[in-house]
Each structure stands twice: as structure tokens, then as C-alpha cells.
Amino acid sequence: MSDVPESASSPPDSRGAGSTGREDTREEAAGAGPTETETVHLLVANEGDRDALEELLAERYRVLTDRDGPSPRADLYLVEDRVFPRYRSELRELTHESHPTFLPVVLVRQEGARRRSASLLEDAGPRTGDDGRPPIVDDVIDAPIDSPRLFRRLRSHLVRRSQSIELATRVSTLEERKRELRGFKRVVEQTGHSILIADTNGTIEYVNPSFERVTGYDADEAIGRTPRLLKSGAHDEAFYTDLWETITAGEVWKGAVINERKDGTRYVVDQTVAPITADGDIEGYISVNSDITDRIRRERQLERRERELEILRQILTRVLRHNIRNDLTLVAGYAERIAGDLTEPYASMGEAILETAERIERTSEKARTISSILEESGELTDHDLETVVQGAVATARERYPDATMAVDVPSDCRVTAGTHFRSAVDNLVENAVRHNDGPEPTVEIAATTTDEGTARLVVEDDGPGIPEHELAPLDSEAETPLEHASSTGLWLINWVVERADGSLAFDVTDEGTRVTVELPQAGSKTEIDDRPILHDEPTID
Known part of the structure; x- marks a missing residue:
């Protein structure tokens, strides 16, 4: 067959003009082009020609000679023009599936077959592919085949294929990275x-x-x-x-x-x-x-709750028990004397007994209220400040009709506090009246709102003022053995205000006492107070 390389059919001393032997071919190709791991599929009709080509190419490549059809394992197809029509559709399918990776098809055109092969290339040659798909035939080699020229052409196509595979791998890797980045971005943006x-x-x-x-x-x-x-x-x-x-x-x-x-x-x-x-x-x-602001706030509330429970235990075991025992001892003493003699001045002692009993009742009521405060969940609710203050004033007027009470509270002011907020205001107003030793106690109650989202309630009286030793336990957050029930009402007020993240201040002067309560307005953002957040952590100003 005329397409067999001359170097494959002639002895070394009888090579045709323009042709080199295999030794020259190996020397020329050494160190260049693809490695000797590429696979070339020979689609040649004549068995002798096929064997000669296989022997030549096997020195560099893996060679397939199966004629059942183009192998998908091949890196290049060397196809004789006489058998090309038989494999055209399969080659077209393989090259299209491989796209954009280059899969070369080299047509071996027999000598004198240019006209016949031209018709083959009309729909298979390099000029096709205007639709974006690759052509079937990438190169044409005319017989007789010159071995060096054959290896150069094959090497060129296989280098191009190797580069296209590398490029396709890089593109695939890049696309995979892009998909990973898109997935990462979705996670980051949705977290x-x-x-x-x-x-x-x-x-x-x-x-x-x-x-x-x-x-x-x-x-x-x-x-x-x-x-x-x-x-x-x-x-x-x-x-x-x-x-x-x-x-x-x-x-x-x-x-x-x-x-x-x-x-x-x-x-x-x-x-x-x-x-x-x-x-x-x-x-x-x-x-x-x-x-973690909310978590820190909850932890702080839990710590505060634990402190309050410990204080309650102290109050129940020492404060209330101590004062109730003293008051009951006084009641028993008066009762003994009344039993012995009902005449004056013992009749007045009966009134003292009644007053003592009332004091015991008030102390017990405060203790029950404090216990109830500590048992509640800590959930805050909205309160109409005017309604709460007016209710407390009405109760105080019934108990102390001689007192003068002036109220100036806006009608549209709502605050956030616990369910026992009314009890705290009752104690504020009652303390302002009850501890006043004047014949006609005067109490002024006013409320204003601030730009910081809080409401400020001020209760002023013209009494003797709260003794310093009764205020001291509020600052220390611990019960002291010197004063017990006398400051229980102040404890109640302080706890209700603290649970609402509010503040309580006392200003005692010669003219009387001013108590200022500041609470968050309903619907306002609650700021973090200035107590430590974590151990060894700075405080929030």
C-alpha cells in the first residue's frame, strides 16, 4: 500500500529519497512532544499496512488496531480514507462528546485519491464546525508517508490534546471552586x-x-x-x-x-x-x-435571682422572725397587764396592742409580697403609670385622711415593670405619709419622661427623712443584723425596680425625703446596665 512509511518497508540501506529511518525519527522526536503513554487507534483496511504502522508507532505510543469501531480510549485516530465513511458517524459522536477537549482525527489520503477524499472532507474537514462543534477531521496526511513527518504531525496533535486536557482540567477545577465559593457565600450570607x-x-x-x-x-x-x-x-x-x-x-x-x-x-x-x-x-x-447580649442579661438575672433568694432566706429566718417575736412579746406583756387591771392608764395599752398587731400584719403582708416577687418568672409587663399612682394615692388617703397629696403624672406614660409594680408604688406613697410625724403630712408625686427612653417618678414628703441605717442595707445588697423589718418596704421597692432594669435613688434633707424611681418606658430599648458581664470582663458604661 502506498501509504505505508518507506522506513517501515525498506531496509536501512535502501530508504527512499526524502525519508529517514526509525533511528532518525527517534532522535528527532526525543525529548519533545507528549510522553509515550498516548494511545493511537489505527483504522486501516489492509492488514499488512496496519501491521507496519503498528510496528512503527508502537515504539512511542500504545497502539490499538480494533476495527469494530473507534475506541473511546484513544487519544488520536489515524484513519485511512478508504474506511473513513464506515466510521464517520462514530468519529463525529466521539469528537463532539469530547469537546471542548481536543480529540484529533488524522486522515491518511492515498496517493491519487485527492478527488475522492475531497468529497469526504466537505462535511468532515476543518472548514466544518461553523455551528460551534468541532470538525471530524483535523488533519490530512498524503501517502506515501514520510516517518519523520508523520511523527511530527502526530506529536503536534497530541501536544495540543494534552494542553486541551490540562486546560479543561483547570477550567473544571475553577468551576468547582466557583461552586464551592457560591455555596460558601450562601452559607455566610444566611447565617x-x-x-x-x-x-x-x-x-x-x-x-x-x-x-x-x-x-x-x-x-x-x-x-x-x-x-x-x-x-x-x-x-x-x-x-x-x-x-x-x-x-x-x-x-x-x-x-x-x-x-x-x-x-x-x-x-x-x-x-x-x-x-x-x-x-x-x-x-x-x-x-x-x-x-450574646440576651444570654448575658439572662445570666445576670439568674445571678440576681440567686442573691435575692439568699436575702429572702435571711429575712425569713432572721429579720421577720426577730421582729415578729419582739412585737408578740410586747403584745403578751400588754395583755398581761390588761388582764390584771382594765383601768387607766391600762386602757391606752389596749390601743398600743392594736397598733402593734397592725404593724405585725403589715410586716407579714410585705413578707408575702416579697416572697411572691421572688417566685414569679421575672417576666415584665406594661403599666399605665397614672393609673398605678392614682390607685396608690387613693389607698393612702383612706388610711391617712389628714394627709395632703398632690399628683402630677401624664396620662400617656406607660412603663415596663414586674407584676408587683403596684405594691412598690403603694409602699412608696405609704412610707411618705406614715413616717411623717407632722399633724398634716404633705406628699407630692410627679412623673416625667426622658430622652433616654425612661420615665422618672418622684415622691417627695416633708417628714423627718429616712434614717441612714435603713438605707444602708440597700447599698450593700445584704441583710444587716441591726435593722430588720423597718426597712422591709424599702427592700420590696428596690427589688421591683431592679427587676425592671430601673434605678432607685434617695435624697434625704432637712425638709424631707425625695425618692426617685426611673424605669424603662414601654416599647423602648433596654440598655445594658453597668454591672460586670463576665468574670474578669470590663463593665458596660
Whole structure:
């Protein structure tokens, strides 16, 4: 057959002109082109020609000679023009399926068969493929085949295939990375954690939607700035220095941080900051933050509840028992004397007995109220301040008709407090009247609202003032052995106010006593108070 390479059919000393032997071919191809692992499928009709080509190509490539059809394992197809029509549809399918990876088909055109092969190439040659699909035939080699020229052409196509496979692999890897990044972005944008990514200088490059929601800063406002825009002033520079030194050393930093929102309110986050590394080099930092403000508040409420329960135990075992025992001893003493002689001055003692019994009843009622306060869930409700104050004043007027009480409370003021808020106001008003030794006690009650979202209730009287030793236990948050039931009402007021995250202040002067209660207005944001958040953590101002 005329398409068999001359070097494969002639002895070394009788090579045709323009042809080189296999030794020349090996030397020319050595060190260039694809490795000898590519697979070439020979689709040749004549068995002798096929064997000669197989012998030649087997020195470099794996060679397939199966004539049942083009093998999908091949890297290149060397097809004789006489058998091309038989395999055309299969080759078209294989090359189209392989696209965009290059799968070369080289047509071997017999000598004198140009006209016949031209018709084959009309729908299979390089000029086809205008529809975006690859052509079937990528190259044509005319017989007789020159071995060096054959190897050069095959090498060129196999190099191109190798490059296309590498490119396809890179594209596939890139697409996979893109899919992973899209998945990661969806997770980051849908998570409830606030996430911030910064470069090695600490400049913010990305924030997720949760960051915007928690901090109040839009992404455009945060990107390009540093995390110091959230600095609240609650931590000293040493705190941030430790954080920065930890992450720049390639380690992960974890801790509780008090930040400040755009609107100026403070919040607490459980923060994890980690370096982003590539090949051992730090390329940036990622900060993941979980808002734990509510958890801290609940923990604080639990700690406060535990303290209150301990105080209640002290009151029930020492304070109330001590005072009730003393009062009952007094009752028993008066009763003995009355039993012995009902004449004056013993008749007046009967009135003292009655007053003592009333005092015992009031003390017991306060104890029951305190116990009820400590047993409730701590849930806060809204109260109409005017209604509560007017109710307390009406009760006090029934008990003390000689007292003068002036009320100035706005009708549209609502506050947030526990269910025993009315009991606290009752005690405020009653204390202002009952401890006044004047013939006509005067009490003024007024309320105002503040720009900080709170309501301020002030109760003033013209009495002798609350003794300092009765106020001292409120400051120490512990029961003292010197004063017991005399300050039980103040304990009740203090607990109700504290449970509502409010404040209580006493101002005692020669003209009387002023008690100021400040509570959150209904619907306002409750600020975090200034007690410690965590052990060894700074306080929130």
C-alpha cells in the first residue's frame, strides 16, 4: 500500500529519497512532544499496512488496531480514507462528546485519491464546525508517508490534546471552586452570625448581612474602614493589643467583646478571630461574632435571682422572725397587764396592742409580697403609670385622711415593670405619709419622661427623712443584723425596680425625703446596665 512509511518497508540501506529511518525519527522526536503513554487507534483496511504502522508507532505510543469501531480510549485516530465513511458517524459522536477537549482525527489520503477524499472532507474537514462543534477531521496526511513527518504531525496533535486536557482540567477545577465559593457565600450570607473579613492591615473587605443587621452599619459604610468603628471604649488598648498579636502570630483568638452599634447602643459578642492563610502566609483575617447580649442579661438575672433568694432566706429566718417575736412579746406583756387591771392608764395599752398587731400584719403582708416577687418568672409587663399612682394615692388617703397629696403624672406614660409594680408604688406613697410625724403630712408625686427612653417618678414628703441605717442595707445588697423589718418596704421597692432594669435613688434633707424611681418606658430599648458581664470582663458604661 502506498501509504505505508518507506522506513517501515525498506531496509536501512535502501530508504527512499526524502525519508529517514526509525533511528532518525527517534532522535528527532526525543525529548519533545507528549510522553509515550498516548494511545493511537489505527483504522486501516489492509492488514499488512496496519501491521507496519503498528510496528512503527508502537515504539512511542500504545497502539490499538480494533476495527469494530473507534475506541473511546484513544487519544488520536489515524484513519485511512478508504474506511473513513464506515466510521464517520462514530468519529463525529466521539469528537463532539469530547469537546471542548481536543480529540484529533488524522486522515491518511492515498496517493491519487485527492478527488475522492475531497468529497469526504466537505462535511468532515476543518472548514466544518461553523455551528460551534468541532470538525471530524483535523488533519490530512498524503501517502506515501514520510516517518519523520508523520511523527511530527502526530506529536503536534497530541501536544495540543494534552494542553486541551490540562486546560479543561483547570477550567473544571475553577468551576468547582466557583461552586464551592457560591455555596460558601450562601452559607455566610444566611447565617445568623455576624461575619467580617479584613486584610492583613485590618481594613474591612467584606461583611455579611447579619453584620449589617446587628451593627446598624451598611456594607458600604463598613468596607474600607477597620473594626475600630465598633469600639465601645469598654476595653483598654492592652485588650486589643493582645488580640492583634495573637492573630498576627497565626493563632486563633476567642473572647467576649463589648461593641457599640451605629446608634450608640452597646452589645456583647462571643467573638472568634482567625487568620486566613495560603501556603503558610497570612492573607487576611475572618471574625465570626455571636450576639450574646440576651444570654448575658439572662445570666445576670439568674445571678440576681440567686442573691435575692439568699436575702429572702435571711429575712425569713432572721429579720421577720426577730421582729415578729419582739412585737408578740410586747403584745403578751400588754395583755398581761390588761388582764390584771382594765383601768387607766391600762386602757391606752389596749390601743398600743392594736397598733402593734397592725404593724405585725403589715410586716407579714410585705413578707408575702416579697416572697411572691421572688417566685414569679421575672417576666415584665406594661403599666399605665397614672393609673398605678392614682390607685396608690387613693389607698393612702383612706388610711391617712389628714394627709395632703398632690399628683402630677401624664396620662400617656406607660412603663415596663414586674407584676408587683403596684405594691412598690403603694409602699412608696405609704412610707411618705406614715413616717411623717407632722399633724398634716404633705406628699407630692410627679412623673416625667426622658430622652433616654425612661420615665422618672418622684415622691417627695416633708417628714423627718429616712434614717441612714435603713438605707444602708440597700447599698450593700445584704441583710444587716441591726435593722430588720423597718426597712422591709424599702427592700420590696428596690427589688421591683431592679427587676425592671430601673434605678432607685434617695435624697434625704432637712425638709424631707425625695425618692426617685426611673424605669424603662414601654416599647423602648433596654440598655445594658453597668454591672460586670463576665468574670474578669470590663463593665458596660
